[in-house]
Amino acid sequence: MTKRLSPGLVLYGLIAILYSLMLIEIKPQDPAVFFLWLMSLWVVIVRLRFNLIARWYGLDLLAYAILLVCFDVALYLVVPSLVLFLSAGKTWPVGVFALSWFIVSPRTDSLLFFGVAGLLGGGVLFIWQRDVNAMRHEQDSLREKVYRLEQERALILKEQETLSRVSVLAERDRIAQKLHDDLGHQLTGALMALRAYVADRPDAQEHGSFAGLNNRLEGAVDSLKATVHATKPDEAVxxxxxxxxxxxxxxxxxxxxxxxxxxxxxxxxxxxxxxxxxxxxxxxxxxxxxxxxxxxxxxxxxxxxxxxxxxxxxxxxxxxxxxxxxxxxxxxxxxxxxxxxxxxxxxxxxxxxxxxxxx
CATH class of the missing domain: 3.30.565.10 (Histidine kinase-like ATPase, C-terminal domain)
Known part of the structure; x- marks a missing residue:
């Protein structure tokens, strides 16, 4: 799987190149100078590996300033830390570096090269990382918006389904209530009137038509009750x-x-x-x-x-x-x-x- 080029990878590469060129330039024949180079490399690796607070970088510059008293090459070793400062957006060490440069530097071409390379490299990495962070922030915002829209879409679909079901239930409830209130009362009233008529005229019971009419009305009332009961929804509306x-x-x-x-x-x-x-x-x-x-x-x-x-x-x-x-x-x-x-x-x-x- 191919890994895309990122500001972090470029920073590692830039630090490696700087330390390699510095090793060639300072020619550490003195064991103390070589040890100083190794310690500087170790400090930078620690800084790259762990996200330390900014004032720890200040300790690096203070240590280099003290070492300048004994070793001129210490100014070279400031450059990698300077790159880390600039790539992290900490610009105040640039002033410290420039001031120490003009005070103690022999102003050689090689030191000028390292200084310019460190400034340009750190500045470019900082701008690049800032743009990458802005792009990631925008992508995260878009993902959050998409997530919210998906949630709203799910809610809309669920609401449409629920509204459709509730509408059907409400219509069934309305029809059942209408049948009960209107047709049910009329049929019940007709049945009661027929029974009252038959009660006043005992001889009417002998006619089969009255008995059949009474049975049909009773059947209609019972059928209407069953229909209302079946139509009315069990779920409350x-x-x-x-x-x-x-x-x-x-x-x-x-x-x-x-x-x-x-x-x-x-x-x-x-x-x-x-x-x-x-x-x-x-x-x-x-x-x-x-x-x-x-x-x-x-x-x-x-x-x-x-x-x-x-x-x-x-x-x-x-x-x-x-x-x-x-x-x-x-x-x-x-x-x-x-x-x-x-x-x-x-x-x-x-x-x-x-x-x-x-x-």
Missing amino acids: GLERFKTLIESFEAVPTKYAQSGDVSVLCVTHWHVLLGVLQESLTNVLKHADATQIDIDLTVTQQIIRLTVKNDRPRINRSKHGVGLIYMRRRLEALGGALNIQQDITFTVRALLPIELEVV
Whole structure:
């Protein structure tokens, strides 16, 4: 597997070249000078291997400054540390190096070469590494956005499936209620009227037509009851489902208050409100140490307001989870809004218009 060229690899190569050229230049016939070269190489390897704090580099320069008193070649050995400084974005040692250069340097061409090479190499590596870090940061940001979009897409697909299922259940519930209230009452009324008529006229029971009519009406009523029972969904919908969700939440005591005419709410209203309620209750479990949750549903002539408040939010709680972000966008798409307030309590307030908009 081929490894791409990176600023780190180039830095290793540059340090190796500098030390090789310095070894050729200073010709360390004196064992002390060669030992100094080895110690400098060891120090640089340690710096490359471990991410040490900046002031440790300052100890390198201080050591080289002390060694300059005894060895002129110590100025050469400053260059690799200088490259490390510049590649890490630490520019203040450049001034120290330049000052010591002009004070003690014999100003040879070789030292000039090493100094310029160190400055250029370290500067280029720093700029390169900065650009690489910026690119990586941008890539990480894009990955995070893609991840959030994937989560939102999954939520949208799940919501569409749930909304479709709830719409079918709500329509079945409406049809069952309509059959029970209208046709059921009419058939029951007709059957009761027939029985009252027969009770007032005992001789009518002798006619087979009355007996057949009574049997047919009784059969129709029984058949209607069976149809209503089969049509009505087993799963709660609308307000019943809303209250069931609250009652089934046993982790924290809840207090529910309701005002206004909730019969004006449609399937979409209930679906969105249930989503906000579910997300709010989930957030309480994850991010709060609540002892009570207050839930208030208010319906006016123009708006619907759902407020979910807990009494003990945790400090520095994030208000921008994927669930809440999606809920806000969902409400805004229907002409509503989602407000989040945190002080001594944490409050989620959802607003929806009675007349839904599609933005």
